[in-house]
Amino acid sequence: MSVEISRRAWITTASGVVAAGLIKxxxxxxxxxxxxxxxxxxxxxxxxxxxxxxxxxxxxxxxxRIFGExxxxxxxxxxxxxxxxxxxxxxxxERHHGGVPSIVSEDHELLVHGMVDRPMTFRMADLxxxxxxxxxxxxxxxxxxxxxxxxxxxxxxxxxxALDGLLSTSEWTGVPVxxxxxxxxxxxxxxxxxxxxxxxxLMSRSVPLDKVMDDALLAYGQNGxxxxxxxxxxLRLFLPGWEGNTSVKxxxxxxxxxxPTYTRDETSKYTDPLADGTARQFSFTMDAKxxxxxxxxxxxxxxxxxxxxxxxxxxxxGRITRVEVSTDGGQRWVDAHLQGPVLPKxxxxxxxxxxxxGRETIVMSRATDETGYVQPTVQQxxxxxxxxxxxxxxxxxxxxxxxxGEVTFGLGDLV
Amino acid sequence: MRWLANGVVLALVACGPTGNETGGxxxxxxxxxxxxEGLPAQAPPQFSFGSEASAARVAMxxxxxxxxxxxxxxxxxxxxxGRQVYEVHCVECHGATGTEGPNDRLVGGPTWEDSVPSPQTxxxxxxxxxxxxxxxxxAMPQLTPGLLTSDQAYAVVAYVLYLNEIVAEDAVMNAxxxxxxxxxxxxxxxxxxxxxxxxPIR
Numbered sequence: 208m209s210v211e212i213s214r215r216a217w218i219t220t221a222s223g224v225v226a227a228g229l230i231k232x233x234x235x236x237x238x239x240x241x242x243x244x245x246x247x248x249x250x251x252x253x254x255x256x257x258x259x260x261x262x263x264x265x266x267x268x269x270x271x272r273i274f275g276e277x278x279x280x281x282x283x284x285x286x287x288x289x290x291x292x293x294x295x296x297x298x299x300x301e302r303h304h305g306g307v308p309s310i311v312s313e314d315h316e317l318l319v320h321g322m323v324d325r326p327m328t329f330r331m332a333d334l335x336x337x338x339x340x341x342x343x344x345x346x347x348x349x350x351x352x353x354x355x356x357x358x359x360x361x362x363x364x365x366x367x368x369a370l371d372g373l374l375s376t377s378e379w380t381g382v383p384v385x386x387x388x389x390x391x392x393x394x395x396x397x398x399x400x401x402x403x404x405x406x407x408x409l410m411s412r413s414v415p416l417d418k419v420m421d422d423a424l425l426a427y428g429q430n431g432x433x434x435x436x437x438x439x440x441x442l443r444l445f446l447p448g449w450e451g452n453t454s455v456k457x458x459x460x461x462x463x464x465x466x467p468t469y470t471r472d473e474t475s476k477y478t479d480p481l482a483d484g485t486a487r488q489f490s491f492t493m494d495a496k497x498x499x500x501x502x503x504x505x506x507x508x509x510x511x512x513x514x515x516x517x518x519x520x521x522x523x524x525g526r527i528t529r530v531e532v533s534t535d536g537g538q539r540w541v542d543a544h545l546q547g548p549v550l551p552k553x554x555x556x557x558x559x560x561x562x563x564x565g566r567e568t569i570v571m572s573r574a575t576d577e578t579g580y581v582q583p584t585v586q587q588x589x590x591x592x593x594x595x596x597x598x599x600x601x602x603x604x605x606x607x608x609x610x611x612g613e614v615t616f617g618l619g620d621l622v
Numbered sequence: 623m624r625w626l627a628n629g630v631v632l633a634l635v636a637c638g639p640t641g642n643e644t645g646g647x648x649x650x651x652x653x654x655x656x657x658x659e660g661l662p663a664q665a666p667p668q669f670s671f672g673s674e675a676s677a678a679r680v681a682m683x684x685x686x687x688x689x690x691x692x693x694x695x696x697x698x699x700x701x702x703x704g705r706q707v708y709e710v711h712c713v714e715c716h717g718a719t720g721t722e723g724p725n726d727r728l729v730g731g732p733t734w735e736d737s738v739p740s741p742q743t744x745x746x747x748x749x750x751x752x753x754x755x756x757x758x759x760x761a762m763p764q765l766t767p768g769l770l771t772s773d774q775a776y777a778v779v780a781y782v783l784y785l786n787e788i789v790a791e792d793a794v795m796n797a798x799x800x801x802x803x804x805x806x807x808x809x810x811x812x813x814x815x816x817x818x819x820x821x822p823i824r
Binding site for chain 2: 334337338460475482484
């Protein structure tokens with residue numbers, strides 16, 4: 208601390224004082240700074256607080272999720288306040304279908320049955336004894352970004368948190384579901400599972416068995432500790448890259464089946480009505496998407512000059528291979544820097560240094576994933592799907608920078 | 623569904639019950655050193671850390687109901703009985719005629735021929751009548767789920783279907799009649815055809 212302060216003192220006292228030979232020690236510098244630069248931060252002259260058994264954020268750094276009225280079923284991650292790719296566990300978004308149940312880990316059981324040789328129950332201690340894996344992967348609600356799809360109600364005064372805060376990234380720890388299915392012995396002909404949660408809604412989704420065998424996790428850890436109740440404590444299914452609700456929380460039952468169950472949340476919800484009079488079903492994968500987190504509403508660029516555009520990009524189909532940024536409303540695009548690590552089915556942080564000339568302009572981003580898929584424009588989604596879908600709105604977003612430096616939301620030429 | 627009948631089943635046969643090696647989570651973990659996916663080579667055929675579940679234990683939790691009626695319990699309910707259940711347990715959130723809200727509208731709505739079905743109701747957007755039983759039985763009423771008996775759940779399903787003019791006023795719902803109910807929306811659903819890549823946006 209004192210070294211930092213003394214540097215500031217050297218800067219503020221600068222050439223005159225040094226040249227006059229008045230400074231011989233750091234303490235001289237601090238005293239001079241206090242006399243000559245009263246606005247400099249004070250130096251602590253008493254010892255600070257002791258270690259503690261649980262850390263806390265600095266009083267001035269209190270990022271918060273936002274949520275709606277009292278009966279809201281979701282809360283959103285404050286991307287404008289965060290750095291890197293990991294979402295602090297207490298800021299991970301929530302979307303519940305029957306509230307957050309109070310479950311005691313020692314009392315929890317997972318039942319695995321159906322088309323298996325040996326129906327079994329597993330307590331948490333059982334599951335945590337199996338070989339453990341950890342992976343850094345995103346989770347996104349398929350309704351994320353829906354606020355930017357309605358042509359007639361396009362907001363301008365909306366934050367990246369309010370719009371795209373139903374996305375978070377964690378290091379998830381658990382046991383692959385395939386390990387547990389090996390224990391129970393899946394019978395020939397099985398092709399789906401039903402995953403059921405222990406919340407009051409007993410929320411349930413059908414999942415193809417090939418996805419389960421590929422990379423599904425029975426997750427119990429999040430960012431180095433047991434997961435938070437809001438994320439499914441003590442146990443959740445985690446399906447990398449798939450719409451969030453399929454990663455059933457508070458998981459208490461897996462039934463192996465040979466067909467989907469067609470539960471409420473895969474028929475009348477989480478399906479996508481299209482303009483041609485059909486509705487897309489089992490639309491599991493989250494397509495490639497990017498969002499700029501700075502500059503975004505309600506920030507303002509305080510002066511012209513160099514600013515770094517920052518954002519997140521991700522794809523449920525694998526790695527992000529490219530993020531392009533435009534600082535002129537989509538006329539010219541340049542490659543942003545992808546900051547490692549670049550992991551599959553995970554957010555990547557992108558950055559682009561930009562010199563703002565003080566004139567009104569629009570900044571945009573678009574992501575490309577390893578399949579070659581390029582994040583579409585909203586017009587492309589409207590053309591393909593019509594106005595009636597409420598999920599999977601991964602189109603390009605834009606932020607308008609006014610000549611005053613104020614930033615508002617928009618969609619490219621629709622800003 | 624067509625794709626269910628081929629791709630998924632074949633994939634399973636290839637994996638089988640010991641498919642960790644082939645499943646492997648290739649997309650997830652191989653870039654992250656020190657976290658091997660799947661099992662180490664020396665893993666035994668089975669760890670047997672869990673407990674065998676008795677048939678009674680399975681039956682206690684196996685509540686889901688499928689479109690062919692598998693999982694439906696004994697019991698039955700009529701439209702008239704369902705009206706009584708509805709007026710006690712459902713009307714506050716779904717309105718006197720199933721159209722008023724404040725929660726999901728249950729009745730009516732435009733047909734798929736008109737355009738996108740919005741609002742989406744039991745009448746214009748639910749594929750299978752069995753799903754109605756499954757969901758009401760597991761998750762409704764929202765603040766006291768699990769309260770309804772099987773008979774009450776059958777009855778209120780009958781009433782909501784009647785309000786939507788899908789069954790007659792004298793209909794009786796039970797494990798045999800419910801799967802046979804033809805829902806108007808059933809034909810409208812198609813399998814997700816998005817597939818990544820550089821092809822057309824879907």
